[in-house]
Amino acid sequence: xxxxxxxxxxxxxxxxxxxxxxxxxxxxxxxxxxxxxxxxxxxxxxxxxxxxxxxxxxxxxxxxxxxxxxxxxxxxxxxxxxxxxxxxxxxxxxxxxxxxxxxxxxxxxxxxxxxxxxxxxxxxxxxxxxxxxxxxxxxxxxxxxxxxxxxxxxxxxxxxxxxxxxxxxxxxxxxxxxxxxxxxxxxxxxxxxxxxxxxxxxxxxxxxxxxxxxxxxxxxxxxx
Numbered sequence: 001x002x003x004x005x006x007x008x009x010x011x012x013x014x015x016x017x018x019x020x021x022x023x024x025x026x027x028x029x030x031x032x033x034x035x036x037x038x039x040x041x042x043x044x045x046x047x048x049x050x051x052x053x054x055x056x057x058x059x060x061x062x063x064x065x066x067x068x069x070x071x072x073x074x075x076x077x078x079x080x081x082x083x084x085x086x087x088x089x090x091x092x093x094x095x096x097x098x099x100x101x102x103x104x105x106x107x108x109x110x111x112x113x114x115x116x117x118x119x120x121x122x123x124x125x126x127x128x129x130x131x132x133x134x135x136x137x138x139x140x141x142x143x144x145x146x147x148x149x150x151x152x153x154x155x156x157x158x159x160x161x162x163x164x165x166x167x168x169x170x171x172x173x174x175x176x177x178x179x180x181x182x183x184x185x186x187x188x189x190x191x192x193x194x195x196x197x198x199x200x201x202x203x204x205x206x207x208x209x210x211x212x213x214x215x216x217x218x219x220x221x222x223x224x
Contacts, residue, residue, distance in 0.1 A: 055079050057142055062154065065145030069152040073194040076152070078142070081201070085156050086140045089188070092203065096222075097132035097164070099124065109191065109202040112222075119222045127169040135161040135181055143187055147194065154201070155189045157209055185209040 057078035058067050070076045088107060095103040099120045105113050123130060143155040162184050165176035187209045190201040206222070 057082070060142060062142040062145035065147060066142065066154070068147040069145060069154070069194065072147050072150065072152065075199075076194075081154065082140055082142070082156070084201075085154075085188075085190070086137060088190075088201075088203070089137060089140065089158055089160070090134050093132050093134055093162070096120070097130045106200065107203055109204045112203050112205070115222045123166075128174065129167050130164065131167070131178060132162065132164040133178060135163060138183075150194050151191065152194050152201075153189060153191045153204075155187050157185065157187045159183065159185045 055066075055078040057063060066076075066078050070078075091103060092107055094100075095107070096116055096119075101113075101117060101120065104116050108116060138159040138161065139157075141157050143157045145152070145154045147153075160183070161181045163176075163178045163181050165173050165178045168174050185208070187207050188203055189205040189207075191204045192199075192201040
């Protein structure tokens with residue numbers, strides 16, 4: 001009888017500890033919201049309380065606009081967006097250097113895609129090949145955000161160390177230098193129709209935000 005009581009106490013303690021760690025009863029199915037790999041747009045079951053979804057970014061640059069975007073689409077989360085924007089930056093740089101039009105079309109607005117496609121075709125017509133190495137993305141910060149007529153727009157300032165070079169058909173470098181890093185600062189603006197069936201934010205413009213430093217290696221990315 002004593003052994004039975006001891007066993008019961010141990011079992012009860014284990015169950016209590018499991019509940020404290022997991023925060024839910026055994027048998028409760030976890031929620032598995034889908035997070036878009038590019039811009040972190042969450043869809044699917046989501047019962048997170050609004051105050052738990054608040055982000056430090058709401059009190060920073062563009063905070064008022066970010067709050068308006070969230071009000072127009074409660075699936076939006078600034079922390080997830082900025083993580084996705086970092087990934088998009090690298091993907092677009094790589095896709096442009098590789099001439100990957102399929103990837104670019106999925107990430108760019110129609111106008112930006114036309115500009116990138118024209119630049120890629122012009123590069124190919126000259127027999128040039130571009131190589132771009134994103135050595136390090138130093139930061140990605142919100143600059144501004146707005147929401148009007150169901151359309152959200154967000155600008156992000158990137159600072160990165162990039163090495164880039166253009167080579168001809170003989171493999172000779174005709175511009176840039178892969179051994180020279182250039183610190184590039186640019187502002188990229190993204191746009192999305194809020195509550196649309198597709199979660200993708202599209203790049204609509206790229207502008208210089210400062211003079212390149214660390215050398216003369218350009219990034220060759222079209223500005224629009």
